[in-house]
Amino acid sequence: MSAPKIHLYALAGACSVAPHILLHEASLPFDKTIYNKEDLMKLGGYPDELKKLNPKAKVPVLRVDNEVITENPAIFTYISQLAPQKHLLGKTPLETVRAYEWLNYLSGTVHGQAYGMFYRPGRWVDVQDGSLDKHVAARAKQMIQEVYTYIDEKLEGKTWAVGDDFTAVDAYLYIFYRWGAGPAGLDMEKSYPNYAKIAKKVAERESTKEVLKAEGLN
Numbered sequence: 123m124s125a126p127k128i129h130l131y132a133l134a135g136a137c138s139v140a141p142h143i144l145l146h147e148a149s150l151p152f153d154k155t156i157y158n159k160e161d162l163m164k165l166g167g168y169p170d171e172l173k174k175l176n177p178k179a180k181v182p183v184l185r186v187d188n189e190v191i192t193e194n195p196a197i198f199t200y201i202s203q204l205a206p207q208k209h210l211l212g213k214t215p216l217e218t219v220r221a222y223e224w225l226n227y228l229s230g231t232v233h234g235q236a237y238g239m240f241y242r243p244g245r246w247v248d249v250q251d252g253s254l255d256k257h258v259a260a261r262a263k264q265m266i267q268e269v270y271t272y273i274d275e276k277l278e279g280k281t282w283a284v285g286d287d288f289t290a291v292d293a294y295l296y297i298f299y300r301w302g303a304g305p306a307g308l309d310m311e312k313s314y315p316n317y318a319k320i321a322k323k324v325a326e327r328e329s330t331k332e333v334l335k336a337e338g339l340n
């Protein structure tokens with residue numbers, strides 16, 4: 123059987139950093155299209171190429187041969203299945219359950235809810251003049267701190283989020299850590315030391331260094 127043809131569609135610095143890291147961790151050959159925010163601003167959103175693949179108009183998108191996969195937890199699952207020896211979703215059935223427990227929380231509550239409100243306040247209220255945006259964004263900022271407090275407590279005494287090795291959860295946690303220190307303007311290291319310890323270990327991995335370079339991030 124020939125190796126699958128993989129193509130990742132990503133936005134520099136977005137949640138697609140996580141599957142990008144995992145493709146390197148899995149040592150899978152892949153092509154990539156990395157959009158950047160400036161280009162999207164000029165275009166008024168993702169180009170038709172992306173919207174045709176994903177009518178939800180979001181990245182990441184993973185094309186594997188003729189299959190198009192969207193949603194981070196599904197993409198992580200696919201990558202993990204293509205490299206089972208890497209145990210990217212844990213080594214035991216219970217670790218895999220724990221990994222999904224994390225992934226659902228990170229995708230639904232942290233990303234969809236807290237950061238959805240933070241980045242896109244206008245999507246949460248039916249008031250078109252933007253007058254309520256700052257109130258939604260302020261609540262989002264509180265929510266972001268609440269979720270980080272929960273994450274930090276959950277990571278106390280842990281070497282990695284799940285089991286004793288790196289998994290997809292750590293790569294996913296890493297991008298939300300970056301958003302906390304960047305766009306959300308939080309002192310992550312001081313306020314969330316357990317989270318900081320794991321994010322630093324992810325940052326030190328060769329896979330992450332390659333991704334940061336490829337996406338023009340530091």
Ligand SMILES: N[C@@H](CCC(=O)N[C@@H](CS)C(=O)NCC(=O)O)C(=O)O
Nearest residue numbers: 136137138179180181182193194229
């Ligand atoms: N539930 C999706 C969320 C994907 C998502 O929100 N991606 C962001 C980048 S981090 C995006 O493309 N946003 C464009 C937009 O909301 O217009 C997933 O987990 O993959």
